[in-house]
Amino acid sequence: MFRTIELANELTWYSTHTSQDGNMRHPVDSPAWETIDDTWPCFASDPCNLRLGLAANGFNPFRNLSSTHSTWPVVLVTYNLPPWKCMSKENLMLTLLIPGPKQPGNDIDVYLQPLIDDLNELWRTGVEVYDASSNSTFNLKAILMWTINDFPAYGNLAGCCVKDRYVCPACGLKTCSERLKFSKKNVYLGHRRFLPMNHTLRKMNSWLNGAEETADKPRIISGKEVRLACEEVENDFGKKKKMGKERKI
Known part of the structure; x- marks a missing residue:
């Protein structure tokens, strides 16, 4: 160039x-x-x-x-x-x-x-x-x-979890999620936490999940915290060989 x-x-x-x-x-x-x-x-x-x-x-x-x-x-x-x-x-x-x-x-x-x-x-x-x-x-x-x-490609590139309960890369364990009983799916709530404390949407419980939002926004996880959390994680890279079914005699 x-x-x-x-x-x-x-x-x-x-x-x-x-x-x-x-x-x-x-x-x-x-x-x-x-x-x-x-x-x-x-x-x-x-x-x-x-x-x-x-x-x-x-x-x-x-x-x-x-x-x-x-x-x-x-x-x-x-x-x-x-x-x-x-x-x-x-x-x-x-x-x-x-x-x-x-x-x-x-x-x-x-x-x-x-x-x-x-x-x-x-x-x-x-x-x-x-x-x-x-x-x-x-x-x-x-x-x-x-x-x-x-988001799915982000999981492959960064090795982050993009499914289940704790999928937010910024919130980590403070991800606000709930498992739906009948559909067996996770929904992610708590978006009002990022609004100012005096915002009117925080008090509109009837419009959303029926509860007033009083929690503050979570602190974004730093890169050092992610590295420390992953230090003891053992990865087995590569494709796994599928074991065939044993033939019945």
């Missing part, structure tokens, strides 16, 4: 175009971008370092509703570029194309491993890159800011 003078200049566009009125027009104005700048100032000091997003999801390439074929593209988005270019198809990097006919499920880790290795190298040591705008080489680093996917 840095081999083209025009594109090399646009990859540092964000460094001089932050919002001045408090409105978010680009990821550079987001809290996530600010957190990266505050946490890793050495990385943020070089405007050429890349900020990436990873998008993954399955689709049916045959446009046939009777077919269950699922193909999974994995795309990297470069947020250094201006908003009218960072999402244009010529600037999206198709890093993986996982073929069907079935979705990879939790085995997507196997396909993602080479990409993860490359991203780790870009983050830890960087790579030497030629910059056409300055006619010189520099050490390019990159950081993965977030992933973009729907």
Whole structure:
């Protein structure tokens, strides 16, 4: 990307175009971008370092509703570029194309491993890159800011629970859920907890579940808490071999 003078200049566009009125027009104005700048100032000091997003999801390439074929593209988005270019198809990097006919499920880790290795190298040591705008080489680093996917794919990529009682990745064990007796399904309540304490909807018990909402919104779980909770979890990766039924003699 840095081999083209025009594109090399646009990859540092964000460094001089932050919002001045408090409105978010680009990821550079987001809290996530600010957190990266505050946490890793050495990385943020070089405007050429890349900020990436990873998008993954399955689709049916045959446009046939009777077919269950699922193909999974994995795309990297470069947020250094201006908003009218960072999402244009010529600037999206198709890093993986996982073929069907079935979705990879939790085995997507196997396909993602080479990409993860490359991203780790870009983050830890960087790579030497030629910059056409300055006619010189520099050490390019990159950081993965977030992933973009729907909720089921989020469970495969992040390893989070997306079923049963505690499905909210932010609330964790404080997820407000209830099991319906007759339909045998979980419903998720407690959305009024996120409203201000004096909001009128908190007191409208007859409209909702018949109870007034007095609880405060739960605290969002931090990444460190998630890591500590998963330290002692043992995973048995890979597909399990199905045992055939024993033949009766």
